Amino acid sequence: MTSDPAASVGTAKSQLRGRIISTYQRAQRIITAAASSPSANTHAAMIAYDKAREHLRAAILLASRLFADTDGLVKSA
Numbered sequence: 001m002t003s004d005p006a007a008s009v010g011t012a013k014s015q016l017r018g019r020i021i022s023t024y025q026r027a028q029r030i031i032t033a034a035a036s037s038p039s040a041n042t043h044a045a046m047i048a049y050d051k052a053r054e055h056l057r058a059a060i061l062l063a064s065r066l067f068a069d070t071d072g073l074v075k076s077a
Contacts, residue, residue: 009066013066013067016059016066019055020056020059020060023055023056027053030052031045031049
């Protein structure tokens with residue numbers, strides 16, 4: 001059984017785009033929660049934010065290999 005390489009790349013691009021958006025939204029929620037709560041544990045929030053940022057950075061580096069340009073990432077939706 002053979003698979004269509006173009007379909008596989010398309011699926012990978014779609015999943016990567018979803019991961020980038022999800023990670024960005026998670027980082028935004030962390031910032032919002034930390035800013036709106038005076039009792040928030042800032043140290044824990046910063047650790048969580050740093051992890052989200054590293055995940056986002058890794059996903060964007062991978063995207064640079066799959067997409068010819070940034071517009072390609074946006075247009076693949």
